[in-house]
Amino acid sequence: MPTVSSEELAAAAGVNSAKLRKDFSYLGSYGTRGVGYDVEYLVYQISRELGLTQDWPVVIVGIGNLGAALANYGGFASRGFRVAALIDADPAMAGKPVAGIPVQHSDELEKIIEDNGVSIGVIATPAGAAQPVCDRLVAAGVTSILNFAPTVLSVPDGVDVRKVDLSIELQILAFHEQRKAGEEAAAESAAVLRAPKESEKGPDGDVPAVMPA
Numbered sequence: 001m002p003t004v005s006s007e008e009l010a011a012a013a014g015v016n017s018a019k020l021r022k023d024f025s026y027l028g029s030y031g032t033r034g035v036g037y038d039v040e041y042l043v044y045q046i047s048r049e050l051g052l053t054q055d056w057p058v059v060i061v062g063i064g065n066l067g068a069a070l071a072n073y074g075g076f077a078s079r080g081f082r083v084a085a086l087i088d089a090d091p092a093m094a095g096k097p098v099a100g101i102p103v104q105h106s107d108e109l110e111k112i113i114e115d116n117g118v119s120i121g122v123i124a125t126p127a128g129a130a131q132p133v134c135d136r137l138v139a140a141g142v143t144s145i146l147n148f149a150p151t152v153l154s155v156p157d158g159v160d161v162r163k164v165d166l167s168i169e170l171q172i173l174a175f176h177e178q179r180k181a182g183e184e185a186a187a188e189s190a191a192v193l194r195a196p197k198e199s200e201k202g203p204d205g206d207v208p209a210v211m212p213a
């Protein structure tokens with residue numbers, strides 16, 4: 001039976017092992033002193049807590065560049081998400097397979113949701129189409145939406161929306177880059193401006209032109 005210790009897991013995740021043990025205790029997972037955690041059982045417990053032991057049928061609406069890339073991503077299935085259907089408004093796409101799944105026309109949206117018992121919808125349409133698509137998904141019974149379109153969706157109470165915006169992530173990185181550059185520039189000017197200490201002067205009382213920081 002493969003096991004793993006809280007120290008090993010804590011080191012891999014970059015967190016404190018006592019905190020990790022406490023967090024796992026909320027899962028009802030206590031491990032065995034000197035042995036650690038049974039890996040298979042721990043994976044099951046975490047998956048169960050995250051709702052991943054279930055099979056979640058998901059529909060993707062808007063099968064352009066992004067929708068096709070999402071459909072082709074192999075990582076969903078291993079985490080309990082099954083792409084049940086691909087939906088697009090373009091009649092020329094109907095029946096064409098993407099990632100081995102034939103694209104269905106959006107006229108069929110309500111029937112597809114009902115037939116597959118879908119509760120999670122992914123929107124990858126242009127911004128202008130996102131709200132009407134969202135309204136149809138919700139009316140058909142979808143209660144969770146992952147929105148990639150650059151628009152804020154309004155939904156009734158009881159419907160969850162998560163928005164993914166990669167440009168915001170890039171903007172956050174750019175902000176940190178700018179701050180790092182500012183800190184470096186400030187450190188350089190501080191080094192230039194810092195007055196020499198007595199001990200930093202040479203034997204004749206001379207000082208280097210630029211003092212080290």
Ligand SMILES: NC(=O)c1ccc[n+]([C@@H]2O[C@H](COP(=O)([O-])OP(=O)(O)OC[C@H]3O[C@@H](n4cnc5c(N)ncnc54)[C@H](O)[C@@H]3O)[C@@H](O)[C@H]2O)c1
Nearest residue numbers: 062063064065066088089090125126127129149164165166
């Ligand atoms: N969130 C992010 O980080 C991120 C990154 C890239 C793109 N996007 C956004 O994702 C969306 C898709 O981008 P793309 O490059 O794949 O665009 P795209 O033009 O290649 O694809 C859009 C698809 O949506 C379909 N469509 C249009 N109206 C529809 C409707 N009412 N119902 C169903 N399908 C419909 C079109 O036929 C097309 O196939 C855009 O809104 C874009 O801004 C977001």
